[in-house]
Amino acid sequence: MRKVVISKNVDAEPDSDSWLNLERIASVEISSEDPAFPIEHALDKPGTTGWRAAGPGPQRIRILFDEPQTIRRIQLHFVEKTVERAQEFWLLALADNELNEVARQQWNFSPNGSAEELEDYKVQLRGVTALELRIDPDRSHDPAQSRSVASLQLLRLA
Numbered sequence: 084m085r086k087v088v089i090s091k092n093v094d095a096e097p098d099s100d101s102w103l104n105l106e107r108i109a110s111v112e113i114s115s116e117d118p119a120f121p122i123e124h125a126l127d128k129p130g131t132t133g134w135r136a137a138g139p140g141p142q143r144i145r146i147l148f149d150e151p152q153t154i155r156r157i158q159l160h161f162v163e164k165t166v167e168r169a170q171e172f173w174l175l176a177l178a179d180n181e182l183n184e185v186a187r188q189q190w191n192f193s194p195n196g197s198a199e200e201l202e203d204y205k206v207q208l209r210g211v212t213a214l215e216l217r218i219d220p221d222r223s224h225d226p227a228q229s230r231s232v233a234s235l236q237l238l239r240l241a
Contacts, residue, residue, distance in 0.1 A: 102127055103154075103240045105146060112145040117232075125235045133162065133236035136220075142233040144216045151178070152240075154208040157185070159216070160237040161200040163192035168231045169222040174204075177213040185214075189222065199236075214240070 105111070105126045113122050113134075120135035122144065136142045157174065174186040185208070190200040216238065221231035 101241050103152065105240065108150070108152070109146045109148045112143070112147065114141075114143045120234070125238055127237070127239045129237060133160075133234060135235075136218075136233040139220065139230065139232055141217065141219045144218075144235065144238070146214045146240075148212055148214075151210040151212050152208075154206060154211050154214070154240050156239075156241040157202075157204040157206060157214075158237065158239040159200075159202040159204075159235070161190065161192075161234065162198060162236045163234065164194050164198045166231055167191075167193050168220060170200075170233075171219045171222050173215075173217040175215045175217070176208050176211050177215070178208065178210040182215075 106123070111122055111126070115137040116122060117135040117137050120132050122134045124131035125134035134144070154176070159172070159174070161170065161172075163170075169189065169191050171187070171189045173184060175182050176185050177183075185206060186202070186204055188200075188202060190197075192198060192200070216235070218233040218235070220233040
């Protein structure tokens with residue numbers, strides 16, 4: 084019998100080298116930005132303040148790759164510790180001039196309960212020229228919740 088010992092667990096966290104360096108291989112378009120929370124803080128930079136929109140309402144973050152990419156893993160981390168709100172996001176990938184939905188998720192933030200959402204998607208996306216994240220920070224669109232602002236703590240791709 085032939086036997087091979089695998090040194091790494093295939094489900095293990097990728098090495099830091101295997102996460103895509105978005106600053107080097109892509110540009111980003113955003114619908115708005117709070118100057119104190121720039122998008123650069125959310126793109127594969129754990130431990131920073133993350134990104135936050137300049138005001139309430141739905142937002143878009145679009146990553147435009149210089150060259151088509153193969154993406155096999157997407158991590159999104161959202162944090163909301165101050166306001167109770169119901170958020171929804173859509174993650175879309177553009178490949179071969181076709182926009183496809185990768186994920187759509189709703190989450191209820193509660194500062195005294197679930198203040199963080201971490202999504203970790205294993206995907207097989209080839210030839211991706213753009214990745215778009217659409218965030219609706221307040222699905223109820225309740226005027227009383229008008230202070231609900233979209234934010235993103237971290238986005239990483241491998």
